[in-house]
Amino acid sequence: MPGLSHLYFRSAIVFLIVGISVGIHMSVSGNHNVIGAHAHINLLGWVTSALFGGYYALNPAKATGRLPMVQYFIYTIGVVIMGVSLYLLLQGNLGMEPIVAASSLITFAGVLLFAWVVFMPAGAGVHATPRAAE
Ligand code: HEM
Ligand code: HEM
16 A cells, blocks of 8 residues: 555544544533534545545555645645634634635645546656656
8 A cells, every 4th residue: 555545544543533532522511513623524534534545545656756745735734724723613713714714725725636636647746756767
């Protein structure tokens, strides 16, 4: 499995641990205010990251070059900031709204880069590592 898939699964499982912790805290406290943060940490963080990692594992050639790594960092940083800021927003910190908005766009940029990876031939990214001569 490419290193990038390992990376995706490592961050995915951390998102799942955090997402479930928020879910259990909601259940125990009876306060479901942060349902949106719980849902998106689990769905963008655990489910989508694992899908990305699974895609790269099934298509290792697509994990080559710099673009897939850039895609990983943009997407993951977007989800981390979105998860934290959405949680704080739903706790009543209204000042978080612009950060939620900006991080949603960063996450979306990560998704668009993934679309690029999927549609373009393997290693077609800008600054892709040159292929070894065959
Ligand atoms: C032990 C693990 C989990 C616990 C204790 C838990 C707990 C909860 C609670 C208390 C709610 C609020 C329900 C409501 O107010 O109607 C909720 C909603 C939700 N959870 Fe979880 N959850 C867990 C795992 C997960 C996972 C793994 C996912 C996704 C992969 C997930 C996705 C969702 C979604 C999408 C909602 C919103 C549903 C809606 O809009 O009605 N949850 N969860
Ligand atoms: C940057 C990406 C995303 C943004 C900005 C976004 C935004 C939103 C918004 C504004 C809501 C309504 C929340 C409310 O009424 O309180 C929502 C709900 C929901 N979204 Fe997303 N979403 C994103 C990605 C996703 C993805 C990828 C999934 C599934 C894989 C998903 C699943 C859900 C679900 C299940 C709900 C209902 C649960 C809830 O009330 O929080 N979203 N989303």
